[in-house]
Amino acid sequence: xxxxxxxxxxxxxxxxxxxxxxxxxxxxxxxxxxxxxxxxxxxxxxxxxxxxxxxxxxxxxxxxxxxxxxxxxxxxxxxxxxxxxxxxxxxxxxxxxxxxxxxxxxxxxxxxxxxxxxxxxxxxxxxxxxxxxxxxxxxxxxxxxx
Numbered sequence: 001x002x003x004x005x006x007x008x009x010x011x012x013x014x015x016x017x018x019x020x021x022x023x024x025x026x027x028x029x030x031x032x033x034x035x036x037x038x039x040x041x042x043x044x045x046x047x048x049x050x051x052x053x054x055x056x057x058x059x060x061x062x063x064x065x066x067x068x069x070x071x072x073x074x075x076x077x078x079x080x081x082x083x084x085x086x087x088x089x090x091x092x093x094x095x096x097x098x099x100x101x102x103x104x105x106x107x108x109x110x111x112x113x114x115x116x117x118x119x120x121x122x123x124x125x126x127x128x129x130x131x132x133x134x135x136x137x138x139x140x141x142x143x144x145x146x
Contacts, residue, residue, distance in 0.1 A: 022084055030089060041059040
């Protein structure tokens with residue numbers, strides 16, 4: 001195979017992406033997730049009579065539970081495949097990133113499977129999020145001292 005044939009082969013097998021369509025799918029997916037979250041929040045405030053702060057906490061718990069269940073039934077990965085970042089950015093995507101490795105490695109046991117692998121994807125996010133919060137807290141504290 002010469003160089004020209006190889007380039008043609010690469011062009012043939014390389015997937016093409018429609019950026020506008022991907023952005024639209026992400027926007028719609030994230031919007032639907034946020035709309036569902038707002039609906040759940042309104043349910044807790046209006047129907048259950050909770051104050052805003054309590055309703056928000058229960059809404060987060062409900063969205064995380066929904067994401068975990070959808071991941072367990074292999075439906076959330078399909079949503080991610082369709083909506084991309086629109087499904088990965090909200091709290092539901094973070095819950096999915098924690099649960100997915102736990103489900104995948106459960107056959108290796110509770111300790112070496114679930115226990116060791118549960119934070120494979122989410123671990124760096126937690127680590128660097130905590131580190132960034134700490135650094136910004138110190139900067140804010142020093143700024144307040146000055």
